[in-house]
Amino acid sequence: MRVSIICGSADEEGVTMRMCNSAMELFRSRGHSVELFLPSELSIAHCRDCGSCEHDGCIINDDMSEIYDSFSQADLLILSTPIHFSGPSSILKTVMDRFQPFWGNAELGHPDYCISLMCGGSKQPNFEYTERIIKAFCITTGMEYRGSLQISDTDSGIDDVKERVENFLSAII
Ligand SMILES: Cc1cc2nc3c(=O)[nH]c(=O)nc-3n(C[C@H](O)[C@H](O)[C@H](O)COP(=O)(O)O)c2cc1C
Incomplete structure (x- = not known):
């Protein structure tokens, strides 16, 4: 299986990153191929709603092409994010908005x-x-959603991230 993971946090030592690393380690230990993307370290512009993608795909030439390539070949996508003001991080949302070419295609x-x-x-x-x-x-993108792992109270400190990710993934894959 090919797995793409998109990390929606810029904190390299944060809980989101730890969840992504735990997922990556688990899949790799089971022989799957994993690509992990850190959009906070990539150059990814905002969707301009120019409409070009209706005919030609996205015309913005930036690091989003790496994510498109991985996405088009992956079997499983993992989206990870901290909750920011009750929503996804702007990092993850910016990436998601760049999937507008998949709308209606x-x-x-x-x-x-x-x-x-x-x-x-x-x-x-x-x-x-x-x-x-x-x-x-x-x-929009044609994927079946298989659920989420939700870790709360991170501001109090969490030391069992790896175990929770492994339990969650083992139950659904
Ligand atoms: C801009 C911002 C907004 C936040 N909004 C919320 C929120 O609405 N609800 C909540 O429970 N935590 C909120 N938090 C706390 C983060 O979700 C929490 O610290 C999380 O563990 C950060 O993940 P990370 O360390 O992987 O980046 C917010 C943090 C930031 C920086």
Whole structure:
């Protein structure tokens, strides 16, 4: 299986990054191929809604091409994000918005499945809006959404990220 992971946090030592690394290690240990993308370290412009993608694909020439290539060949996409003001991080949302070429174009290659890894600092983060946005993204791009791991209370400190990710992934893959 080919897995693409998109990390929606810029904090290299944050919980989101730890979730991504744990997922990557688990899949690799089981012989799967994994590509991990850190959009915060890439050059990815905002979608301009220019409409060119209706005919020619996205005409913006930037690092998003790496993510498009991986996405078109992957079997599973993992979207990860911290909750920022009850929504996904702007880092992840910027990447998702660049998938506008997939809207109304069922012929473009895409993973069969998508899952999400989310975390929030408070005791009861609002994960609902972020999950709705990710589900809408899956409908647009033709993927089946298989659920999310939601880790709350990260601001109190979390030391079992790896175990939680492994339990979650083992139950659904
Ligand atoms: C701009 C911003 C907005 C945030 N908004 C929320 C929020 O709405 N709900 C919440 O529970 N935590 C919120 N947090 C806390 C983060 O979700 C939490 O610290 C998370 O663990 C950060 O993940 P990271 O370290 O992987 O980047 C916010 C943090 C930032 C920086």
